Amino acid sequence: MSINFALTIVLALLVLAAAGWTVAAPDAFAAVVGFVIYGLLLALVWMSLRSVDIALTEAAIGSGVTGVLLLGAGARLRSAEEPAANERAGVALHVMAAVLCTSITAGLAVVVLILPEPAPTLAPSAAAHLAGTGLGNPVAAVLLAYRALDTLLESAVLPLALIGVWSLASDRFWGGRPGIRHRADREGVLVFLPQLLVPFGVLMGIHIVWVGADDPGGKFQGATILAAMWILTMMAGINDTPPISRRWLRGILVAGPLVFLAIGLIGFAVPGAFLAYPPGWGKPLILVIEAALTPSIAAALGLLPAGPPERAPKG
Amino acid sequence: MSAATLFGLCGAALVGLGLYGLIIHPQPLRKILAFNLIGSGVFLLFGVVARRGAAAGMSGDPVPQALVITGIVVAFSATALAVALLLRLFHITGQATLSPEGSKNARQKRTDSQ
Numbered sequence: 001m002s003i004n005f006a007l008t009i010v011l012a013l014l015v016l017a018a019a020g021w022t023v024a025a026p027d028a029f030a031a032v033v034g035f036v037i038y039g040l041l042l043a044l045v046w047m048s049l050r051s052v053d054i055a056l057t058e059a060a061i062g063s064g065v066t067g068v069l070l071l072g073a074g075a076r077l078r079s080a081e082e083p084a085a086n087e088r089a090g091v092a093l094h095v096m097a098a099v100l101c102t103s104i105t106a107g108l109a110v111v112v113l114i115l116p117e118p119a120p121t122l123a124p125s126a127a128a129h130l131a132g133t134g135l136g137n138p139v140a141a142v143l144l145a146y147r148a149l150d151t152l153l154e155s156a157v158l159p160l161a162l163i164g165v166w167s168l169a170s171d172r173f174w175g176g177r178p179g180i181r182h183r184a185d186r187e188g189v190l191v192f193l194p195q196l197l198v199p200f201g202v203l204m205g206i207h208i209v210w211v212g213a214d215d216p217g218g219k220f221q222g223a224t225i226l227a228a229m230w231i232l233t234m235m236a237g238i239n240d241t242p243p244i245s246r247r248w249l250r251g252i253l254v255a256g257p258l259v260f261l262a263i264g265l266i267g268f269a270v271p272g273a274f275l276a277y278p279p280g281w282g283k284p285l286i287l288v289i290e291a292a293l294t295p296s297i298a299a300a301l302g303l304l305p306a307g308p309p310e311r312a313p314k315g
Numbered sequence: 316m317s318a319a320t321l322f323g324l325c326g327a328a329l330v331g332l333g334l335y336g337l338i339i340h341p342q343p344l345r346k347i348l349a350f351n352l353i354g355s356g357v358f359l360l361f362g363v364v365a366r367r368g369a370a371a372g373m374s375g376d377p378v379p380q381a382l383v384i385t386g387i388v389v390a391f392s393a394t395a396l397a398v399a400l401l402l403r404l405f406h407i408t409g410q411a412t413l414s415p416e417g418s419k420n421a422r423q424k425r426t427d428s429q
Contacts, residue, residue, distance in 0.1 A: 008318045012325045019329050019352050023336035028344045035348050042355055045322055050367045050374035054358075061391050062355065069391075070348065073398045079345055080411035090338040097338040105331030110364065112323035121368030121376045130372075138373055142381035154385045160391035165399040220388055248418045305397040307402060 008048060014257070015041045027081055029074040032067070039063025039088070052216035053139045060224035066233060069305040071252070134283030138215030142220065144286045149277045155293055158300035162253065166244055167306035175245035176313040179306035184237030194232045201229040210293050211240060222293045223294045228303035241306050243313055250297065256296030260289050263292070323363035329356030343401045343413055349395060354390045358383045 018038035025031035039062045046055035089097070126138045126146065134144040143151045166178070184191055205225035212218030233239040242249050264286050268274040277285050331351055336349030361379045368376030405411045 004320065008321060015325055016328055018326075019332050022348055022352060022419070023332055023340075028342060028348075028362050031345060031348055035351065038356075039350075042359075045325070047357065048318055049322060049362045050369075051362055051365060051380050052340065052382070054383050054387070057387050058355075062387050064352070066391050067393055069395055069398055070344070073344060073402060076402060077342075077411050079421055080405055080409075081342070088341065094339055101331040101338075103333040104334060105327045108327035108360065109324050112320060112327055112360070115323075115364070115367060119364070119367035119376075122377045122378045124368040126371070126377050127373060138377035139380050139384070142377045143384065147381060150382070150385050154388055157389050157392050161396050164396045168399050168403045178329055184327055198344045218384075247422060279386055290426065300388060301391075304392070307399050310411045 011041065011044055011048060015045060019315050028077060029071075029200055032070045034230065036067035037066065053137070053218065053221070056216060056221040056233040057224075060221055060228070065224060065231075065301055065305060071303060072307075073165055104267075131278060132279075132282065133278060133286070134213075135286065137212060137216065139216075139219070140212055140214075142216055144289065145277070145282065148260075148264070152257070152260050152275065155260060155296065158304075159257065159299060162300050162304055163305060166308050169310070172264045172312050173309040175243060176309040176311045176315075177243050178309050179234075180310060182235055182237040188235045188236075191238060191309065193239060194229070194236045198229045198233060201225055205229065205298075209290060212290070213283075219290045219294045219297060221271075223297035224301055226294070226298040230298065230302040241303065244303075244309055244314060252295050253297045254296070255292035256289075259292035263289060319359045319363045319366040322359055326359030326363065329353070329359060332356075341412065341414070343404075343411055344398075346413075347397050347401070351390065354386070358386055361386075405428060 015038065018034055021034035022031050022038055024219045025034055040056060043055045043059035043063065046052075046058055087129055087245065123138070126141060129135070129143055129146075133141045135145070137142045146182060169176075198223055208217040208221070208225060209219050209222030211215075230239070234241055242251075263277075264275040267278075270276075270278040333349045333352030333354075333356060336352065340346055340349060355360050361374075361383050365375040365377075365379040365383075370376070401411060401417070
């Protein structure tokens with residue numbers, strides 16, 4: 001057994017241990033911390049599976065932004081932690097759940113072990129048409145050319161989720177600022193960190209969006225880094241969340257999906273199909289879509305963890 | 316056994332573990348966490364299919380990889396909405412429980428205090 005494979009086994013065991021802790025932790029806050037660690041370990045698993053694009057997404061969204069969201073919720077729900085005695089699952093339920101889940105895992109494990117050989121793959125067809133898209137990263141080509149419809153719907157899911165979250169606001173807070181105001185401690189390390197990190201983080205986020213055309217990266221990963229930098233300044237109290245009634249904010253949130261949709265509709269006129277790019281125009285149009293989507297995604301990802309408005313609008 | 320198969324088995328175990336947590340934990344936040352474990356286990360199974368489909372000079376089949384990226388973003392959106400619903404429930408009833416009796420007690424408590 002090579003060292004590489006031994007390390008792979010260790011990684012798999014660590015992932016399972018972190019997941020086990022997330023399920024078994026005594027309180028919700030400890031479980032959330034376990035989940036964040038689990039997400040980072042999972043990013044390493046994706047690296048090991050040579051899916052660098054997914055590793056970036058998992059580390060940034062699956063672990064990072066989800067972690068901010070869940071840690072905030074865990075802290076707020078501490079007082080409601082203890083379940084009522086009549087709600088606790090009994091021994092019989094534990095046993096039945098264990099039997100059910102073990103059999104599902106066993107079934108999936110059998111499926112994994114008898115996957116067809118040679119494995120079916122769309123990689124050759126993706127490679128064959130890659131030149132026509134003007135992109136070098138096949139994952140980006142799937143996201144923005146071959147399966148652009150998925151990405152269009154996905155970019156619409158973010159503003160829809162945000163509308164759902166905002167609509168949970170109390171009537172008197174509608175139009176106000178989401179979340180609580182974080183107080184800045186001018187001497188504190190939480191203010192120093194964004195002052196140092198944010199300029200580099202913004203640069204890195206834009207870089208990852210830009211290289212995503214040819215190398216691992218892309219708008220979702222880059223936009224998450226931009227959103228993380230924004231969240232950092234809001235958590236440090238340097239910056240406040242914008243009131244949700246602001247037109248510029250709503251404009252940014254919907255601009256990306258609307259530009260994407262408009263370019264998709266132009267496809268009806270020129271090549272004759274929805275989301276089809278005119279020959280030779282693929283790369284420039286994809287750049288326009290990415291440039292429009294990045295601020296929309298960053299704004300939605302930055303505001304989703306802040307939750308619904310909790311402060312009444314001024315005036 | 317290849318690394319892909321090993322992580323496939325790992326994904327299968329994660330789905331089972333997440334489902335177990337979803338069933339036995341009464342607290343909604345723990346259910347949301349467990350649901351995310353199931354989701355990432357399914358993504359990992361997709362990743363194994365992608366890795367096995369390595370061909371044409373690519374390290375994996377890009378189609379399932381792109382689907383997982385889409386999936387992670389949608390899973391985050393759904394989690395954010397679920398957490399917002401949970402915090403709203405907590406704000407209104409003072410409790411974070413899915414049991415109808417729990418919320419009835421909370422309503423009772425509120426009318427008592429008024």
